[in-house]
Amino acid sequence: MTAEQAQRVERLARSARQAFVPAALQLRDALQAELLATDVAPLLRALQDMHHAVADADADARRTRWLPWLGGSRSTARRFQFDCREALATRAPVAQRAERLARAHRRQAVDAAHHLDRLREFSDRLAVAVMEAQALLAALWDGLRPQWPARDDRDSLEGMRALLAEVDGHRAAVQRLDSACAAGQDVVRLGRAVLRGREEALALLDAQFERHWSDWRHILEPAVAEGVSPSQALAGARRGAAARHALLAMIDQVRGACTRLQIDEQALAQALAHLHEQLAALG
Secondary structure, three states, X not given: OHHHHHHHHHHHHHHHHHHHHHHHXXXXXXXXXXXXXXXXXXXXHHHHHHHHHHHHOOOOOOOOOOHHHHHHOHHXXXXXXXXXXXXXXXXXXXXXHHHHHHHHHHHHHHHHHHHHHHHHXXXXXXXXXXXXXXXXXXXXXXXXXXXXXXXXXXHHHHHHHHHHHHHHHHHHHHHHHHHHHHHHHHHHHHHHHHHHHHHHHHHHOOHHHHHHHHHHHHHHHHHOOOOOOHHHHHHHHHHOHHHHHHHHHHHHHHHHHXXXXXXXXXXXXXXXXXXXXXXXXXX
């Protein structure tokens, strides 16, 4: 009976491996292209540059050394206007990188979600097979205990050792299947997190972000126009202070979403690499 049980475990593990490995390899490659070919890192860098530039375009005399003399110095006014123009110029890189991420998401989100669902299905089926194989191994081990031969029965001892070696090999194979199953489930979890993170970041960059940017830009642009006097520049900057603070808060919110997305992307890259290693171990 124990030999039959060992054969059942072997057949179950072989069948599960043959069903999982080819499909998981294809899905892994597809998800690698769909979820990691275009990442959020360039957008996050552009947002960081924007935040620094907008923060520097500050008309608060308590935090800027040269602004107490702005009203009496044309050179300091030009310095302030230069900083403001630098801040305004950061909008284009953010918009370009956001559009690039949005295009990739629109093109790939449906396929990626489908492939994640398929990988989840294959992983769930493998999990069922692993649980069945583990139960058979436990029953097999329990059945072996009362059959242990006497020490002087060399032939039976050799047969038992051979059977134990076979069972240990099956146990190792089932353990590899279990590890591959867990790796597949990790990819599914992190892949879905990446899709949610993209949707969150792009939603924040939509109308709400544009409204905050436009509110600040419409106030600031007249203050940085050529020929504006130092006093007019300072007055315009002060009028835009509230809009600037709101914009900085909005940028921080988007940066937070993009940072979380970047963390999920990095974790997904590691999970996909780990899944590849587990599949290679299964052969």
